[in-house]
Amino acid sequence: MIYQHTSEPPVLRDGAPQVGVHMVDAGAEPFAEVWLTDKPARSGTLDALVWAEDGEYLFCAFRVEKQAVYRQPVRAAYEAAFELADRLGYTKIFRMWNLVGHITRDNAEGMENYRDFCIGRAEAFERWSSRIGSMPAATGIGALSDGIDCYFLACREGKATFLENPLQTPAYKYPDQYGPKSPSFARATYLTQVEEHATNIVYVSGTASIIGDETVCLEDIDGQLDLTIGNIETLISRGNLWLHGIGDGYRIADLDFIKVYVRDAEHLPVVRAKCAEVFAAHANVVYLNVDVCRPDLLVEIEGICRQEIADR
Numbered sequence: 088m089i090y091q092h093t094s095e096p097p098v099l100r101d102g103a104p105q106v107g108v109h110m111v112d113a114g115a116e117p118f119a120e121v122w123l124t125d126k127p128a129r130s131g132t133l134d135a136l137v138w139a140e141d142g143e144y145l146f147c148a149f150r151v152e153k154q155a156v157y158r159q160p161v162r163a164a165y166e167a168a169f170e171l172a173d174r175l176g177y178t179k180i181f182r183m184w185n186l187v188g189h190i191t192r193d194n195a196e197g198m199e200n201y202r203d204f205c206i207g208r209a210e211a212f213e214r215w216s217s218r219i220g221s222m223p224a225a226t227g228i229g230a231l232s233d234g235i236d237c238y239f240l241a242c243r244e245g246k247a248t249f250l251e252n253p254l255q256t257p258a259y260k261y262p263d264q265y266g267p268k269s270p271s272f273a274r275a276t277y278l279t280q281v282e283e284h285a286t287n288i289v290y291v292s293g294t295a296s297i298i299g300d301e302t303v304c305l306e307d308i309d310g311q312l313d314l315t316i317g318n319i320e321t322l323i324s325r326g327n328l329w330l331h332g333i334g335d336g337y338r339i340a341d342l343d344f345i346k347v348y349v350r351d352a353e354h355l356p357v358v359r360a361k362c363a364e365v366f367a368a369h370a371n372v373v374y375l376n377v378d379v380c381r382p383d384l385l386v387e388i389e390g391i392c393r394q395e396i397a398d399r
């Protein structure tokens with residue numbers, strides 16, 4: 088994945104999927120996000136899907152080009168991806184990114200692009216509910232040009248536990264004031280590592296200043312940041328993992344591979360300062376100046392927890 092200044096649809100380059108996503112504005116530095124394996128990998132393309140697998144994990148990417156109305160092409164693209172994942176035996180999609188061009192602008196019918204996207208995605212999950220049962224941890228965030236880039240990681244059965252946050256209504260149960268179909272995602276995925284000595288991993292979804300189903304701390308960047316960080320702390324806490332039948336627990340300082348999405352460039356300095364305070368000094372953090380999925384959300388944060396605190 089190359090987070091860059093233009094969009095380049097998924098291709099196979101030297102046997103590996105490569106996607107350029109337009110998420111970085113002209114003044115900021117592009118960066119690469121690379122998913123590595125130490126096992127032999129096999130890759131391929133199938134229509135618009137580009138994928139690679141190593142026997143344990145599947146990576147798959149696709150792009151839905153600009154549409155007057157997104158729901159049908161999104162549903163078709165998601166269903167094609169589900170079919171591939173099912174055929175290759177990776178039926179647990181555990182982490183997904185949806186980078187939606189002009190996410191809060193209207194489509195040709197006057198519906199917000201995000202709500203339109205959510206309809207197609209929800210229909211695909213409904214149709215595949217018996218095969219691809221659970222909704223993954225996900226991010227649904229603004230991209231800087233038209234079209235929607237999606238990519239995901241999937242694994243075999245039995246390793247993934249999907250987490251919710253007791254402070255937040257599950258997104259798939261949001262009331263219809265936020266759109267005709269609720270967003271199809273879980274707040275996080277806990278992945279049990281099978282290798283000896285490997286630490287279990289929590290993939291934290293894009294998280295924002297939402298309590299219940301409501302945006303809180305309107306027009307208050309400091310408040311939204313605090314609430315967002317608090318939401319992540321609750322989600323990864325020992326107490327919440329315990330509620331999900333898991334013995335581990337994590338702290339915000341365990342979060343790494345962090346993406347911080349900031350709607351207004353003017354808020355970047357305050358957001359950077361706060362993040363420097365709460366995240367570990369060695370954490371890998373990138374800041375992206377893009378729209379968030381609700382016009383009233385100023386900031387959103389995602390990341391991956393790896394260091395368990397159980398034995399500290």
Ligand SMILES: C=C(O[C@@H]1C=C(C(=O)O)C=C[C@H]1O)C(=O)O
Nearest residue numbers: 225226227270272293295297380
């Ligand atoms: C911020 C929220 O949702 C965002 C949208 C998502 C999606 O639609 O896949 C996933 C996480 C966030 O990026 C939220 O509803 O809390």
